[in-house]
Structure formats: C-alpha cells, structure tokens
Amino acid sequence: xxxxxxxxxxxxxxxxxxxxxxxxxxxxxxxxxxxxxxxxxxxxxxxxxxxxxxxxxxxxxxxxxxxxxxxxxxxxxxxxxxxxxxxxxxxxx
Amino acid sequence: xxxxxxxxxxxxxxxxxxxxxxxxxxxxxxxxxxxxxxxxxxxxxxxxxxxxxxxxxxxxxxxxxxxxxxxxxxxxxxxxxxxxxxxxxxxxxxxxxxxxxxxxxxxxxxxxxxxxxxxxxxxxxxxxxxxxxxxxxxxxxxxx
Numbered sequence: 103x104x105x106x107x108x109x110x111x112x113x114x115x116x117x118x119x120x121x122x123x124x125x126x127x128x129x130x131x132x133x134x135x136x137x138x139x140x141x142x143x144x145x146x147x148x149x150x151x152x153x154x155x156x157x158x159x160x161x162x163x164x165x166x167x168x169x170x171x172x173x174x175x176x177x178x179x180x181x182x183x184x185x186x187x188x189x190x191x192x193x194x195x
Numbered sequence: 196x197x198x199x200x201x202x203x204x205x206x207x208x209x210x211x212x213x214x215x216x217x218x219x220x221x222x223x224x225x226x227x228x229x230x231x232x233x234x235x236x237x238x239x240x241x242x243x244x245x246x247x248x249x250x251x252x253x254x255x256x257x258x259x260x261x262x263x264x265x266x267x268x269x270x271x272x273x274x275x276x277x278x279x280x281x282x283x284x285x286x287x288x289x290x291x292x293x294x295x296x297x298x299x300x301x302x303x304x305x306x307x308x309x310x311x312x313x314x315x316x317x318x319x320x321x322x323x324x325x326x327x328x329x330x331x332x333x334x335x336x337x338x339x
Contacts, residue, residue, distance in 0.1 A: 140277050143219050149321055153306035154223035156317075157254075158328040160293040160303070161224070166256050168238045169292075169300045169336035 214247060217312060217317045223305060227252060230317075232310075242289065244308075259290040261300045262334050268322035270309060278311045278318055287312040292334065300336045304328035 106114055113123040119139055126133035136144050215230045229247035234240075240261060246252035259266045268288065270280070280286050287310040305328045308333045310317040322328070 106322050110257070121292065123239055140273065141218065143223075145321065149305070149325065150222060152330050153303065153319070153321070155292060156293065156303045156306065157221050157223045160291045161252055162294075165243070165253055166294060167297075168241050168255060169298070169334070171240070172335040174244060 209336075215244070215315050215317045217308075217319070219318055221254075221308075221319050224252065228269055241292065244289075244291075255292040255294065256289040256308065257292050257302060257334070259288055259302060259304055259307055262290070262332055263304065266304060266328075267324075268304070268309075268320070268328070269324045270320060271323055274309065274318055278309060278316055279314060280309075280311055285311055285313060293331065298335040298336055301329075301331040302334050303330045304332045305330045317335045 108114065110123045110124055110127060113121050115121050119136075121137040121143060123135040123137075124132060125135040138144055213231050213233060215232045217228055217230060219225065219270055220227050224246075225251065227246040231245045231247060232242055233245070234242045243254050244254040244256050259268075270286070278286070288307050289310070290304060290307045292300055292302050294300050305325045306319050306321060308317055308319050
C-alpha cells in the first residue's frame with residue numbers, strides 16, 4: 103500500500119483524472135473531497151461490501167421457484183398501479 | 196416468457212430494445228454491462244434481470260414499493276445526471292430479491308437499481324438516505 107502524507111487542502115491525483123482532497127479534519131473524522139469521472143464509481147467501502155455481498159447472495163444460476171406474494175401485498179401492489187411495471191417501459195417497434 | 200416491453204412471446208435476449216445497459220455493472224459484478232429485463236406471466240410481479248453473455252447469472256427483481264409502499268430513495272444528483280433523468284417520471288426503480296427458502300425472501304432497499312425507462316440505461320445506486328434502508332428487507336411471500 104502506498105502511504106502519502108497530506109496536509110489540509112492538499113490533494114493527490116490518481117491516473118491523471120481522479121483527485122482526492124483532504125478538505126476537513128474534525129477530531130477523528132477527516133473529510134475527503136473526491137473528483138472523478140462519471141464512469142468511476144466511488145463508494146464507502148463498508149457500504150460497497152454490504153451491497154456486493156447482498157448481490158452475490160441474490161445472484162443465481164437458477165433462481166428456482168419464484169415466490170408468490172402473500173395476498174394482501176398482491177392486492178396493494180395492484181391498487182398502487184405497480185403491477186403493470188412492464189407497461190412503464192417503452193414498447194418500441 | 197414475455198419481453199418486458201412487449202406482450203408477445205419472444206426470446207428477449209435477441210431483442211435489442213429489451214436490453215438494459217448498466218455501464219457500471221452491479222456492485223460485485225462490474226464486468227456485466229448488459230442485462231435482459233423480462234417477466235414470465237406466472238411470475239409477475241417479479242421480473243428477471245438476466246446477464247447478457249452469461250446464462251448462469253440472473254437476478255430476480257421487483258418493484259420496491261411492493262415491500263414498502265412509502266419507500267422514497269433519494270437519488271444523488273450525480274446518478275440522476277449519469278442516467279440523464281430529467282424528471283422522476285423518467286425513472287423506474289427495481290430492487291434485487293434474495294430468495295432464502297420457501298416462504299422467505301428479502302429485497303435490497305439500500306442498493307436499488309434505477310433505470311431511465313426511455314433510454315434503458317440503469318445503475319445500481321446508493322441513495323443519499325441509504326442508512327435508513329436495509330439490504331435484506333423482508334418481502335411478504337407465501338411458502339411454495
């Protein structure tokens with residue numbers, strides 16, 4: 103791991119297109135300002151890991167039997183007009 | 196099976212307009228950029244998100260509002276720009292379902308997938324209010 107020392111308002115540049123700036127030091131919390139192109143996702147690591155693990159648990163070679171919603175939810179989803187989710191996408195020729 | 200955007204029986208993988216582009220992929224599955232979104236009549240309101248190029252990678256998704264009618268994820272501005280969303284009506288939100296066994300399923304409200312329903316570009320986003328949501332919110336389902 104590369105370790106660099108930075109003072110307040112100093113930055114590092116990654117790959118010529120990502121800038122990470124130390125914008126605030128508040129006790130044990132530091133605030134980083136990150137400037138990156140839109141195609142570079144930036145996440146807090148613990149949140150990324152939580153969602154990655156959830157995605158992996160959900161990913162399936164065979165989804166298997168698809169559950170049925172219990173009756174009240176079926177009714178409420180229809181009432182909300184959500185059942186025709188399919189109709190919300192454009193039907194292009 | 197029906198392509199989501201049409202009602203006739205067809206193979207959705209072969210229809211360009213049924214392919215959802217996810218330029219950044221799903222978290223942990225960044226290498227897959229294209230998915231086919233379709234439904235089977237017997238499985239509604241669930242939809243399937245099938246990776247193009249990998250028949251073994253599929254996700255079950257559903258409208259999050261079925262689990263939580265008052266669900267209101269706050270989409271970060273950068274994500275709205277990335278998806279070219281002009282108004283809330285342009286967005287379609289689905290959430291990934293984890294089937295955990297007979298009668299047990301959860302939805303990920305912390306990492307919803309937002310689609311621009313006009314361009315079919317999508318991104319798994321982390322809402323600004325994500326800390327208030329669970330990655331495993333119970334979905335009321337019946338046993339098989």
